Amino acid sequence: MLFKKKLLVFPTSRSIRNFISTQKSSNTLLPFTLTIDELFKKSINLNNMKYCEEEQRVLFLSEAIKNTNIQKLGISDNFTKFLKQSDYIYRFFLELASEKVEIKDIQNVDTYDFYLEHLQILETIKTNYINILEKNSYVDRINLDNHYKINENFLKKFEEIELHFEGYFTKVEFEIVEKISKFINVKINFYSNTYNQRSLEVFKNMNIDLKIDFNYKIDLTNKLVLQEEKNKKNLQSLEIKGFSSRLNQIAYIKDSIVKSVQKGVNPSRIALVLPDETFASYIQLFDTEKYFNYAMGKTIKNTNLYQVAYAIYSYLSEDDIKHISNLDFLKLDKNFIDKNIKPIWNKRATKESFEFISEFIKSKESSVELLEKYEELLYKLNIIVFSNDNVILLKDVYKIFLQKLVKLTLDDVNSGKITVLGLLETRAVEFDTVIICDFNESFIPKISVKDKFLSTKLKQLSNLPTQFDRESLQKYYYKRLIDSSKNVFVTYVNSDTNQISRFANELFDKYIKTDTNDNAYKHILYDNHKIKHIEEEIIAKIDLSMFTWSATSFKTYLQCKRKFYLQYILKLKEHSISLKPKAYELGDIIHSILEDFYTLDENSTELSFEKIESLFNKYKSTNPFLILDLEIWKKKLYEFYLLDKQRLKHRKIIALEKSFSCEFEGIKIKGVIDRIDSFEDSYEVIDYKTSSTLSVDTLKNYEKTDDFQLEFYYLAMSEMYKTDKIEAYYYDLSNTQLINEIALDKKLELLCEKFNELKEISKNEIYFSKCEDKNNCTYCPYIIICNRE
Incomplete structure (x- = not known):
């Protein structure tokens, strides 16, 4: 005869582990343990039917909605959008099936037929879906009640079942438990408080009178109360603090941990509860002490696999500089993506094309655990997308893939002692210290998608769980957690857009202050000390006479020798991944448009303004900061077009964007001339300017100049065309006027002096000093390095 044992049933795997850990000191055989979900699966048979998995369910639902006006349900x-929205329909059907309510029952109580059309559509879809399940020999929780039988062979292994009940039994679930109790003795342990009375109505229907705030053990087989004990509250201390931002809560969380440990609390008996589990990714960023282990697993967002997958999607969705730079950062070959993935991105997806991309992404990851989960995801996704004749673009398949990929998590092993978990994971588990963050109206109560189709009143009339019932259940979980803990720390965001949850006044018997506490704790996260800059002098032996100068680099040198050293000697690059355009970006686009405009046709007098407008479309930007500027410049260039059209009746453009390299006073200079016109027997060199505050040197102030751009152009022209018949102009595009460089000769003499100074100072060490005029520092990328903020 087999030895029979007691079976203990808990809400979660965590509660089982918690129970086993409390038995380590006992010298006894442990009972069998299962979660409630495992009990339901093992204690029933499905009569040779197969259980429908999520991937198959989505396909069956997508088939069930055919020939229905589903758009009326919103x-x-x-297919792509339905993949995300199908859960709304399924959860609605599941709620009906779980509570044994038919849609016709809802129609009967919908006196004014407010929901008649919606309910008729849902009835059709449900009928279609169940027929598809039955036809393919599948059982889902929607039609489970019609097919299951109690598995007596499994139950015969035990002498009794003791179930730790936390939460809510649906009608179908409780019927299964009742049927089990007819084969084997079943005892149920539960905790009663003011918030879970609807959950306990099943016991009241057995004529078992229950009191509020008691622990009970009930013999379900014999309908007897075996134990009734008044709830004991363990709470010794409670703190509630408000902060102006979510991140600043983390400082308080860390402080609460330290306080608890100093009180003598074992770190493994401390829990951090997250109403919004996505906040775990922020906790991880600041977990420098390795305090935490994450019950929900660690996000894969920082892995190569996800970074590569997201980078490809971002680049193919928007060909922007920041996405291209990200490809480069991740060492992804942009040419490979352009050649192999871009051409098929907007075409119908095939199994082969999707496999090609997924294999490429896979090749960038080395984690065995992640790759196993990745392969499983791909297998399931292939079932959803490619088992039917779905006409779906590759980019849409990829979007679905990315949505599912980001939900993958890695098991958190060998981490800290303090557990981070969601609310449902706290069921039947007790801690000495509990920290609850984000106690805000936006997260507590959590909104359910089950309430999408019907009003609360109609649900109440139909004997379906209402929003009020769900909120009460959440209050029950929080109250159960708080009452069983010794120390509770609660934190919330207090700002113009965030307020503490309305649950707070019910759950906490304490006056809640609405002040913020950021300053008291922010030193824990942030180092408030001022950056210590290295103020040492930079002196180097560099021969600047051997340098090849552009007008820009020479201007930088004259304005600030320190900036010149950082930019041109050390070659420190400015951070470039930013939505906000750099000062030169707009000018570069206008220069490119004018270059393209005048190279379209040799006979520039016949060029039309429509061609300029078409070129603006070519350089159209998705950058919101540039869109308006380009539209404004499109109008400004019309005035330029009219003026230049008149000028070119007597002139001819002979060069655009002309590169040059030559010498002056034994020093090499280089650059690119925007435009050269020929006029009679002379030449006109032109530099386009888009600045609205163009300042040109005069004979009175030229001695203080640092701008020798037109002088560089003049010297290059003299070398190229062996002539001195050259006029130099700024083309002020913002105000539509040509401005002559009237101080050209004087500035050439000054440039000669400056170059001779370069040769002279290069004989010794050069002191690269900071500029004296701090106005030059305002937009300088090296302002922090130089401590000129």
């Missing part, structure tokens, strides 16, 4: 029949 749900798209587009």
Whole structure:
């Protein structure tokens, strides 16, 4: 005869582990343990039917909605969008099936037929879906009640079952438990408080009178109360603090941990509860002490696999500099993506084309655990997308893939002692210290998608769980957690857009202050000390006479020798991944448009303004900061077009963007001339300027100049065309006027002096000093290095 044992049933795997850890000191055989979900699966048979998995369910639902006007439910029949929205329908059907309520029952109580059309559509979809399940020999929780039988062979292994009940039994679930109790003795342990009375109505229907704030053990088989004990509150201390931002809560969380440990609390008996589990990714960023282990697993967002997958999607969705730079940062070959993935991105997806991309992404990851989960995801996704004749673009398949990929998590092993978990993971688990963050209206109560189709009143009339019932259940979980803990720390965001949850006044018997506490704790996260800059002098032996100068580099040198050293000697690059355009970006686009405009046709007098407008479309930007500027410049260039059209009746453009390299006073200079016109027997060299505050040197102030751009152009022209018949102009595009460089001769003499100074100072060490005029520092990228903020 087999030895029979007691079976203990808990809400979660964590509660099982918690129970086992409390038995380590006992010298006894442990009972069998299962979660409630495992009990339901093992204690029933499905009569040779197969259980429908999520991937198959989505396909069956997408088939069930065909020939229905599903758009009237606010749900798209587009396959890609339906993949995300199908959960709304399924959860609604699941709630009905779990509570044994038919749609016709809802129609009967919908006196004014407010929901008649919606309910008729849902009835059709449900009928179609169940027929598809039955036809393919599948069982889902929607039709489970019609097919299951109690698995007596499994139950015979035990002498009794003791179930730790936390939460809510649906009608179908409780019927299964009742049927089990007819084969084997079943005892149920539960905790009663003011918030879970609806959950306990099943016991009241057995004529078992229950009191509020008691622990009970009930013999379900014999309908007897075996134990009734008044709830004991363990709470010794409670703190509630408000902060102006979510991140600043982390400082308080760390402080609460330190306080608890100093009180003698074992770190493994401390829990951080997250109403919004996505906040775990922020906790990880600041977990420098390695305090935490994450019950929900660690996000894969920082892995190569996800970074590569996201970078490809971002680049193919928007060909922007920041996305291109990200490809380069991740060492992804842009040419490979352009050649192999871009051409098929907007075409119908095939299994082969998607496999090609997924294999490329896979090749960038080395984690065995992640790759196993990745392969499983791909397998399931292939079932969803490619088992039917779905006409879907590759980019849409990829979007679905990315949505599912980001939900993958890695098991958190060998981490800290303090557990980070969601609210449902706290069921039937007790801690000495509990820290609850984000106690805000936006997260507590958590909104359910089950309430999408019907009003609360109609649900109440139909005997379905209402929003009020769900909120009460959440209050029950929080109250159960708080009452069983010794120390509770609660934190919330207090700002113009965030307020503490309305649950707070019910759950905490304490006056809640609405002040913020950021300053008291921010030193824990942030180092408030001022950056210590190295103020040492920079002196180097560099022969600047051997340098090849552009007008820009020479201007930088004259304005600030320190900036010149950092930019041109050390070659420190400015951070470039930013939505906000650099000062030169707009000018570069206008220069490119004018270059393209005048190279379209040799006979520039016949060029039309429509060609300029078309070129603006070519250089159209998705950058919101540039869109308006380009539209303004499109109008400004019309005035330029009219003026230049008149000028070119007597002139001819002979060069655009002309590169040059020559010498002056034994020093090499280089650059690119925007435009050269010929006029009679002379030449006109032109530099386009887009600045609205163009300042040109005069004979009175030229001695203080640092701008020798037109002088560089003049010297290059003299070398190229062996002539001195040259006029130099700035083309002020903002104000539509040509401005002559009237101090040209004087500035050439000054440039000669400056170059001779370069040769002279290069004989010794050069002191690269900071500029005296701090106005030059305002937009300088090296302002922090130089401590000129």
